[in-house]
Amino acid sequence: MQLIDIAVNLTHPSLATQAEALLERARAAGVCQLVLTGTSLSESEASLELCRRLDDSGERLFSTAGVHPHDASAWNGASATALKALLGEPEVRAVGECGLDFDRDFSPRPQQEKALEEQLALAAELAMPVFLHEREASQRLLEILRDFRDRLPAAVVHCFTGERRALYAYLDLDLHIGITGWVCDERRGTHLHPLLGDIPADRLMLETDSPFLLPRSLRPKPKSGRNEPAFLTEVLREVARHRRQSEQQLAAETSACARAFFGLPVPSEREVAQS
Structure with a gap:
């Protein structure tokens, strides 16, 4: 069984210091490929550097590059130029993490929207998929995305935690959905359980968002x-249970979906044998 974790904050201080051991534990658990999340220009550069330093095969670690809505107040005229350069690197497979966060509002909403729109424009120009963050902002995110959707190859709402209406609206816009350990939380994630079966197999991906959740x-x-990538198996177990699928089938489907979305290679026999 092979899994792909589409969201790992490996530059986070709690993970970066033990990155090699963490990757070995992930490999032992069957997590054969990981996408490292870029949340600012500096963190995107750091994620890219980790891909290069820790993966000499070029088959296992990939990254995103973007500016999170929490950091949108730092977005300026030079940001798009710097980000475009990062997006040209072969290890970088998606634009993001970008989006809207009207829950914490760490950056003013107009600046969040401006940063998002300019990153979506870059994704459209470069024909790259988009890795999206959304909290308490589904309606506004949908309004902005509709103006770009026909020009974007694909987009995923990462760490989806919303309600049925938001899920259906995202699916109607042909978006992908990322599911995390939120579904394993008996206090706040049980509303997701009956929705999991409504996500088409070619639109569903799994993630840890480690070290969080x-x-x-x-x-x-x-x-x-x-949290760490090795624990993706627990997310797999919970999602498979509520979709009434075998873990093997769900692992195969979500891995195929992630490979298509991010344009990931099929690991060589050497990489598979080590997993």
Whole structure:
């Protein structure tokens, strides 16, 4: 069984210091490919550097490059130029993490929207998929996306935690959906359980968003309290249960979906044998 984790914040200080050991644990758990998340220009550069340093095969680690809505206030005239250069690197497979966050509002909403629109324009120009963040902003995100959707090859709403109406609206716009350990949280994630079966197999991907969102159903729990890619198997287990699928089938479907979305290679026999 092979899995792909489409969201790993490997530049986070709690993970970066143990990156090699973390990747070995992921490999042992069957997580054969990972997409490292870029959340600012500096973090996107750092993610790209980790891909190059930790993956000499060029088959296992890839990244995104973008500016998160929390950092949208830093977006300026030079940002698009710098980001475009990063997006030209072969390891970088999507624009993002970009989007809207009207929950925390760390950046003013007009600046969030401007940064998002300019990143969507870049994605359209470069024909690259988009890795989206959304919190309490589904309606406005949909309004902005509709103006770009025909020019974008694909887009994923990463770490989807919304309600049925938002899910159906995203699917109607032909978006992909990323599911995290939020579904393993008995306090706030149970509303997702009946929705999981409504996501088409060619639109569903799995992610840890590590070191965040440690699955609450995981046993035993790590003493660190941090999530990591090896724990993607717990997300797989929970999603498969509610979709009434075998874990093997769901792993195959979500991996095929992620490879198509990010343009990832099929790992060589050497990489598979080590997983």
